[in-house]
Each structure stands twice: as C-alpha cells, then as structure tokens.
Amino acid sequence: MELYRFDQACGKKISQFNSDFIMSRIIQLNGTAHIGCMYLEADGVVGYHQAVTPQILLIITGEGKVRGENNEYIKVQAGDAVFWQKGEWHETITSHGLTAMVIESEELSPSLFMTTK
Template structure:
C-alpha cells in the first residue's frame, strides 16, 4: 500500500479561460480517464469552458459554486459532486477555497 498526500502532488497554475487562483496536479491516468487534484484559493475560479469528456468534480474540502450549460449556479460542499457531459460548457468558483478531485474521460457515473 502507498499513501498519497493530496497537498504533495506536484501542481501547476491554470489561467486559461479567465481562470484565476487555480492549480491542478495529476494523480492518476489510464487510457480512458485521468484524475487530477484541483485547488482554488478563496475567490478563485475556473472560467467557463467546454468539458473535453464526461467530467466528474468531487468536492473534498471547501465550497464550489458550479454551473453547466444552463448557467444555473449550484453550491456544493464536501461529499458532493457535479457531472458535466462531453462538450458541456461549465465553470467552477469558490468563495472560501476548494480542494476537489476531477475525473474526466470514459466514465459510467452513478445516477442520483
């Protein structure tokens, strides 16, 4: 067994799509999907952009205000997730800061 500390995953800043206060670090990669750790500082945002594939954002800590193609914002907390379909325009922002796992690719995501 190995234990991974999410804080120790090497990260890089993201500024595309008018994003600010965002870092992302690769956690796992398969031929069909990838998993990254996303951090938003307080007041940070990932600007509106189309999902490259089905995308799952799982809130680990903090808050996330997310929206999809309809532009309606929904606030998520730890233990909640958002799913976007391929090519769906979406954005994420955080008031207090956010740590999340993002899984993107060929995913069969549970239904609510």
C-alpha cells in the same frame, strides 16, 4: 449537469481482511483516464468552458458553486460530485476555497455507483 453524493452516508461498511472503514464507490474504468487534484484558493475560478471529455468533479474540502449551460449557479460542498458530459459548458467558483478531485474519461458512468443529489 448531474449532481451526485459520495459522502460517508452513501458508503458501505467494509470488513473484509479485518478492515473497518466506509467506502463510497465512485466509478470503475477500463480505459484511459486522467485524474487530478484541484486546489482553488479564496475567490478561485475554473473558467466557463466546454468539457473536452466527460468529467466528474469530486469536492473533497470547502465549498463553492458550479453552473452548467443554463447559467444557474448551484452550491456544492465536500461530499458532492458534479458530472459534465463531453461538450457541456461549465464553470466552478468559490469564495472561501475548495479542493476537488477531477476524473476525465470517455467511460464515465457515475450513476452506476453514486446516489443523485
């Protein structure tokens, strides 16, 4: 399991085309990808299972805990990203709820764009 950041502090100011915003790069893909949004209510759980493909979990709101194969829970919150390799056992839990984007693809290399936590 690898932990990354994608919060505003990690981003770059974009001013092209009269723009004024911060962009935190996450990933670039050329192949097939599955992208979804997960909504975990209070006491929500994504049960302990093996990753079918490399995947990254981007915490958008709320907070929770994740664990990998070492069974140690690590707190995550908005702006954190968790990366699991294919076949890696993992789980996500939350007491108060969280919303997260999940990207699954054989081509994930978050270390090319994001800062480690």
